[in-house]
Amino acid sequence: MLLNQNRLLREMDHCGFDAIIGTAAENVTYLSGFWALPQWIRPGPQAYALQSRKGDAVDMSSIITSSGTLDLVADQDVTVERVRRYGEFSFQAGSNDKLDRASRKLMAMQAGTCFAHPIEALAAEIKELSLERSRIGIDIDGLQPGYLEKLKASVPDAHFVDATSTLRKVRTVKTSEEIARLRRVGQIAEQAVDAALGAAHAGMTEVEMARVFHTTTVQADAVPVLGCIGFGERSALMNVQPSDRELRQGDVIRFDVGGRYKHYRADIARIAMFGQNSEAVNQLYAALRSGVELGARLARPGAKASEVFLSVCEEVRRCGIANYQRNHVGHGIGLDGYDAPLLSASSKDVLEEGMVICIETPYYQIGAYGLQVEDMFVITAEGAERLTDAGPLKVIAP
Template sequence: MLLNHERLRSAMSAHQLDAIVATAPENVLYTSGFWSLPQWIRRGPQAFVVWTSGEADGQPVVIAGTSTLDLVADQHVAARIRRYGAFPIDHAPSVELDPVSARQAVLHALADDGDAIKALVLEIRQAGLEKGRIGIDEMGLLPGDTERLRSDLPGVTWVMAASVLRNIRAVKTPLEIDRLRTVAAITERSVAAALAIATEGVTEIELSRAFHGQTVREDAVPVLGCIGFGERSALMNVQPSERRLRQGDIIRFDVGGHYCNYRADIARIASLGSPSREIQAKYDALNRGVQRGIELIRPGIAARDVFQAVVETVRREGIAQYQRSHVGHGIGLDGYDAPLLSATSTDVLEEGMIVCIETPYYELGRVGLQVEDMLVVRADGAEMLSNNGTSMTVLG
């Protein structure tokens, strides 16, 4: 199961919620296992998940568009289902149905609740929560939805709960960690596939094609592909261009796809020819910053203490003027999960959190350097999901 059920219960109790409603794609998938295609590829289509504090059978209610009931059936979503909207499918009575189609037929026979908000209102009434305190993930609502909910359920106390769900998601279950381990490894192999063609004259676009090609060969999906050469490595969001690789160029990768919707985000540096002593020294300082952070990672440490130690290490080891807003973040179904390793973060690391620890450095018009690795916070410290090693890759 993706969901950390214990953490959900504990958060609902701490916030005194009678129910919590997931609306954003990552929260719907996380709390129910339901991946509803339309809400992942455009904004507008909705699916909701309702967990009530009194649920007896350990299952939520999923509110799904009728046009997505095939996915509910095929994904073995363990939930009571409400459906909304019309979607015609044909069904010859003489056809013997396979298990997935049989489940789909049962779901199509449910009453049509009209639209997603109507279905949610019906569900809250049926659960007897017209006067309840209900956490709602505001990030997947559409303009006007809040007004409709307030008008149709005037007795409900609504609590904005996107941050509650984000906090629940911060500590990963073993299945989530497996997926993150897989996607981190795919991303490392995709960097290797790109570097395998990194000779003088290759373009950023060609390297990017090799990178994403490997990602797709391993059944992951391209998401982040910042790959820049030389002065373009200093562009923080660099998008591949026709710039050709030249002797002496630094190549910066800040990259990661997703695998089963779980995201990777790692950074790697390579140099065509030996880097200058100054660039090497800066890289080493950034890498020592990350290594210092990794040493400190353990349950109970404050995220801001990791931030301070990492930034101080980079400054002491070679980049005296080093400035950063953060040196790391969680990752999972979203590319920026909790915790955030920043100067003002109030997050405290917990066992099972995933951290992308990073020390990017952008020198305008000249060079960008960055070390970023993914790790799991374990009882005895960091377990690496990716491993930059101690040095940049020198090519040619």
């Protein structure tokens, strides 16, 4: 499962929560396994996941979602006992008892009470679970404006506390299923870069290379998300979006890319020189790579994120980029492309076994080229294990 139950219980203990509610898309999926399509593709649609506890165990878990999305609950591998629905949705009932599993589950859920409003459904569930006088964590980001007030009015004796940072903290330490998905999506990103570079030729545009990149992503059943691909001077634009710029001999090619596979994100960077090598670029790249390599050696359980940050920056400077400056040299990754922890000077995060992080050392020389080493790692008891590997600077034959 995606949810790290023990960690959730510990954080709920720490915060004194009897229950916790996820409202933002990533928290709903995390707590329940439920991927509510409308919530993931546009702002506004409401779906919630609730976890209550009893003593030392997670007790009940519930989903609150629109009737029009019950089919997704029925068809997905959700780890939930109870489903509450809101909003009418019309379909024709199956006419016999030979229904397939998903259809049968859908019909069973449709038989439940239909609430007019998502907050009514949520309030009813809170009361049904006898939580109406409890202390309840809730990530308020995912609620529509005014909904928190409506919830408080509906369950006036409950005490609702913003749990956005709590859920973010729980999500930092990944379960084995999460790590497997992150490993896979990292591989897909690497394969897509390889395919894109394999197609490189003089006169190819950034857009054409991006097409190869994204085609490889979707062929592996992942969804394109991040596709910064730039040539030459455009590689120095931090978030470069593919244009009609044509590839020329001597160009740096920079990728800062990654898709989404089973809802989990990749984020890696790769650098190639097209047609000819450059001693200057090689030296800069080697310094950036040394920074990431040192970061990977230091990223162990118990390491302070701020100290990893300082050491990585210092290593890049020591290896030849004397003016190297960064706000951060990495971040967690998971359902969100920027999960905690953050490897920055002011970060209070401490690394733990099971965290999955990107370590990165970008360097942008405006008008010339952008260089960047970024890889994904899982932190094990023995240290950081690579999920992806940038390797040395790539040189592509023209």
